[in-house]
Amino acid sequence: MVAAVLAGLSLLSLLTCGYLAWGGRRGGAGGAPGNLLGEEPAAGGPRSQPHIIFILADDQGFRDVGYHGSEIRTPTLDKLAAEGVKLENYYVQPMCTPSRSQLITGKYQIHTGLQHSIIRPTQPNCLPLDNVTLPQKLKEAGYSTHMVGKWHLGFYRRECMPTQRGFDSFFGSLLGSGDYYTHFKCDSPGICGYDLYENDNAAWDHDNGIYSTQMYTQKVQQILASHNPRKPIFLYIAYQAVHSPLQAPGRYFEHYRSINNINRRRYAAMLACLDEAINNVTLALRKYGYYENSVIIYSSDNGGQPMAGGSNWPLRGSKGTYWEGGIRAVGFVHSPLLKNKGSVCKELVHITDWFPTLITLAEGQIDEDIQLDGYDVWETISEGRRSPRVDILHNIDPIYTKAKNGSWAAGYGIWNTAIQSAIRVNHWKLLTGNPGYSDWVPPQAFSNAGPNRWHNERVSWSAGKTVWLFNITADPYERVDLSARHPDVVKQLLRRLSQFNKTAVPVRYPPKDPRSNPKLNGGVWGPWFKEDEKKKKSDKSKSVNKQKKSRNKKKAN
Numbered sequence: 001m002v003a004a005v006l007a008g009l010s011l012l013s014l015l016t017c018g019y020l021a022w023g024g025r026r027g028g029a030g031g032a033p034g035n036l037l038g039e040e041p042a043a044g045g046p047r048s049q050p051h052i053i054f055i056l057a058d059d060q061g062f063r064d065v066g067y068h069g070s071e072i073r074t075p076t077l078d079k080l081a082a083e084g085v086k087l088e089n090y091y092v093q094p095m096c097t098p099s100r101s102q103l104i105t106g107k108y109q110i111h112t113g114l115q116h117s118i119i120r121p122t123q124p125n126c127l128p129l130d131n132v133t134l135p136q137k138l139k140e141a142g143y144s145t146h147m148v149g150k151w152h153l154g155f156y157r158r159e160c161m162p163t164q165r166g167f168d169s170f171f172g173s174l175l176g177s178g179d180y181y182t183h184f185k186c187d188s189p190g191i192c193g194y195d196l197y198e199n200d201n202a203a204w205d206h207d208n209g210i211y212s213t214q215m216y217t218q219k220v221q222q223i224l225a226s227h228n229p230r231k232p233i234f235l236y237i238a239y240q241a242v243h244s245p246l247q248a249p250g251r252y253f254e255h256y257r258s259i260n261n262i263n264r265r266r267y268a269a270m271l272a273c274l275d276e277a278i279n280n281v282t283l284a285l286r287k288y289g290y291y292e293n294s295v296i297i298y299s300s301d302n303g304g305q306p307m308a309g310g311s312n313w314p315l316r317g318s319k320g321t322y323w324e325g326g327i328r329a330v331g332f333v334h335s336p337l338l339k340n341k342g343s344v345c346k347e348l349v350h351i352t353d354w355f356p357t358l359i360t361l362a363e364g365q366i367d368e369d370i371q372l373d374g375y376d377v378w379e380t381i382s383e384g385r386r387s388p389r390v391d392i393l394h395n396i397d398p399i400y401t402k403a404k405n406g407s408w409a410a411g412y413g414i415w416n417t418a419i420q421s422a423i424r425v426n427h428w429k430l431l432t433g434n435p436g437y438s439d440w441v442p443p444q445a446f447s448n449a450g451p452n453r454w455h456n457e458r459v460s461w462s463a464g465k466t467v468w469l470f471n472i473t474a475d476p477y478e479r480v481d482l483s484a485r486h487p488d489v490v491k492q493l494l495r496r497l498s499q500f501n502k503t504a505v506p507v508r509y510p511p512k513d514p515r516s517n518p519k520l521n522g523g524v525w526g527p528w529f530k531e532d533e534k535k536k537k538s539d540k541s542k543s544v545n546k547q548k549k550s551r552n553k554k555k556a557n
Helices: 002-016 075-083 096-105 134-140 212-226 250-256 262-287 351-361 378-383 487-502 531-556
Strands: 051-057 085-087 144-150 169-173 184-188 191-194 233-238 294-300 331-334 343-345 391-397 420-425 428-432 467-471
Touching: 051 096, 051 262, 051 351, 075 262, 075 294, 075 331, 085 378, 096 134, 096 351, 134 144, 134 233, 134 351, 144 212, 169 212, 212 233, 212 262, 250 262, 262 294, 294 351, 351 378, 391 487, 420 487, 428 487, 467 487
Parallel strands: 051 233, 051 294, 085 343, 144 169, 144 233
Antiparallel strands: 085 331, 184 191, 294 331, 391 420, 420 428, 428 467
C-alpha cells in the first residue's frame, strides 16, 4: 500500500514532463562576455576565468566518506564538502573507462562506442579521436591544462595519449590499475610491464618507490608552484586510490587496527592517505595564490567494491552494476565563488554535465555541432536552482551477457529485455537484462577477518525476471519493484530507451593485439600501433590487388 502511494506521487510528474531529444540538448553555450560567476575581478588585474581543479577518486564507495556515516575518517573531504555544496543526487558510471570518457567528452557511452566494459591494456582501442575533449576546449579558452594520475582511455597509438588529447602535460598511469609502489601491471601471465609516464615517455627517473597517492600529490604541488596563478589553469587529478591492489603506507593503519576485515582495514588506510593528499593539494592552492579564484570538484568514478573493502551501504549493489550502489557517487563542489556555500544539492546531476558546465565557467565556446548529453548545472549547484536535467541514460550495452529469459514480449514489443540497460527519468528508474550483483552489503559484513557474506541481504527474484522499476526518490535503496504495478510507466521508459538506442554508434571492443605485449616495447606499457606499419600493409595490399588485376587481364586477353 505504502509503495503504491509513493509510486503514485511521481507518476504524474513523468506523464506531464516532456522528454528531450538527444540532438536537442546542450550544456548552455559558452562564450558569453563578462564574469559568469558574478564576482569582481581580483586586485591586480582581471581574473574572471577561475582555476579548475577536478579530483577524481577511484572506486570510492558511497558510504566511504565521513559525512555519509563512515567509520573511516575523512576530515579534509568533510570540511571541503561542508563549506561547499554536497551533491546528493549525483551519478557516474559503474566502471572506470565509462565515467572518464563521459567526463572528458560530455557524451553518453552509446555516443562514443565505449558502451561495453572498459578499455583493456591489450586492446587496440581508445577514446575515439573525433571526439573533442574537455582539456582541448579549455586550452582554446586560454587555460593551461595538466593531468596527474590515471588515464584509462586507451593508448594503443600515440594519438590516444593524454598529451595528444588536450593536456599540456601528463604524469601518471595509462592502465586501469597497477602496483602503487613499483607501477608494474600484469594483464595476464607473462604479459607484464611498467606503467608510469611523464608526458609521452616512461618515467623511469621518477620511480623511487614512492606510494602513488603521495607521488601524484607532489607532482601537483610542483605544477602549482611553477605556474603563474594570474593565468587560468585546469588541473585534472585522477588518483589511483582506492582501487585495488589494496596497498597503503604503514602509518595510515594506525587508527584502523580494530577493523578485523583485512580488506576493509587496508581500504581504510588508503582512503586516509587520500584524504591527507587532498588536504595537501588544498594547502598548495592557498600557498601559491590560486584558492580564492578556484573551483574544486571532487567525485568518485563509480561505486565501491565490497570484496575489495568498499562500502555503498545503504545503497544496493556495487561497482560494475547499474544498481544505485554502482552509479550513485560521492561528489561535491568547493569554491569561494559559490553563492550558496554550505548547502546540499539534491537536484539531478550526472558526470557528463561537467563538460558544458566547466567550459561555460571558463568562458569557452561550445561548438553548435557537438551533440552533448551533458547540461550546464553551475546555477543549480551555486545558486540552488532547478536542474535542467530530467533524465539519465545510465547505459545500453548490446554485447553484455544477455539475460536468458529476456525477450521482446517481456518488453511489450518495444524493447528486448535480454539487453542490459538502465535509464532514469525524473523519479523513475528502469533496468532491463542482467543489472549485475544485487546484494545490500551492510557494515556488519566487514566485521570478520575473512570475506563473509553472512550478513548480506539477498533477493531472489521470480524466475525469468528481466525488468525492474523503482521510484528512486521515494525508494533510493531499490527495495520495492513497481514494474508489475505500473506497466504504463514501464512502457514509456522502454520507449525512451528505444529512442536513445536509435542514436547509438557501433560498439568499439576489439580483440586483444599480441603486439601490445610490453616485452616488445622495452618492458613498458605504451603505444604499439605504428601508422607507418598500417601504411605499409595498405601499400602491400594495393600492390597485390594490382598484380591480381594484371594477371586477370592477361588471362582475359
